Amino acid sequence: MALSLNKPKLDNLASDIWKSAERLRGKFKSYEYQSVILPIIVIRRLECVLIDWRKQKSAEVRTNRPNLTADEVAKWVKGLELNPKQCPFSNRTDWTLRSVYEEDHALLKDNFLSYINGFSRNVDDIIEHFNYRDTIGLMVKNNRLAPILNQYKELALGPDQLSGLEMGYIYEELLRRFSEQSGDEAGEHFTPREVIRLMVELLDIPIPDRHLSIYDPASGTGGMLSVAKEHLLERAETPEERARVEQFVTVHGQELSPTNYAVCQADLLIKNDRQATVHLGNSLISDDPYSREPGDQWPETKWRFHRMLSNPPFGVTWGGKDGYEKEARKLER
DSSP states (O other): OOOOOOHHHHHHHHHHHHHHHHTTBTTBOGGGHHHHHHHHHHHHHHHHHHHHHHHHHHHHHHHHOTTOOHHHHHHHHHHHHTOTTTOSSOBSSOOOHHHHHHSOGGGHHHHHHHHHHTBOHHHHHHHHHHTHHHHHHHHHHTTOHHHHHHHHTTOOOSTTTSOHHHHHHHHHHHHHHHHHHHTOOGGGTOOOHHHHHHHHHHHTOOOOSSOEEEEETTOTTSHHHHHHHHHHHHHOOSHHHHHHHHHHEEEEEEESOHHHHHHHHHHHHHHTOTTOEEEESOTTSOOOTTSSSOOOSOTTTTTOOSEEOOOOOTTSOOSSTTSSHHHHHHTTO
């Protein structure tokens, strides 16, 4: 049975988040809003996952080792968290957005950076692609760090409140609004879920009994890849078929925008889909290690995926000296 999205509920949540972006007016340019808002949403969602994981593991440890003190349980859980085999991502500190906000505000920046720097390498990669540390400095300079932390410190963004598909809708609705606010093309980011589902239907993907790969060369925040696999899981009629989808279907993508790439990577981390692979790169050009712009990161395999679906980057410049035509033509050979 297909998962339906409660769009009024999601639109209301997106509007509430959008209001916090509007509070940046006068301190940030409209095109800078997303550099403030999107990372804090991603961090809060990751934090919700970690908090729930810690609660679950703490309960398991107390059941299995009833003689441990509360401090010993916390230490044991922290050891599990820092083991990548036990937890897909971690934070070395005990900070949360709420505890950072509730401490001395004279130390707000230092404590928040301590929290940010405590994340495991895979989350740090996401933060780096958001260029968030520089943004934190601007938030402090413009006296906006405390209000933003206060806004998001308890926002219910965990997977038990919002599914991956629902969170994807929120991300892309916000990206659409940010794009419109700054005068960019909203279509660069957003493809309606109904359109993606139709595309997946047209691909006529069977429930596999062997490896089946799906590729999106302009993956954005990963919506097409997520919907494709979710759609197959919904079509599975038995637990055995569902297990085959989980085992055999792998999704792969490439995205040029560092922000969209970071959102996509965060979503994959939360799903703990270790078979999914998304690269930061431009599918239209060959990769040149001396170029500032990363090119195609799938040079050996780009024509070997079993299925491909995409909303191509129609808005990019094609011809002329600033276009991609010359480089893209090289890939035809």
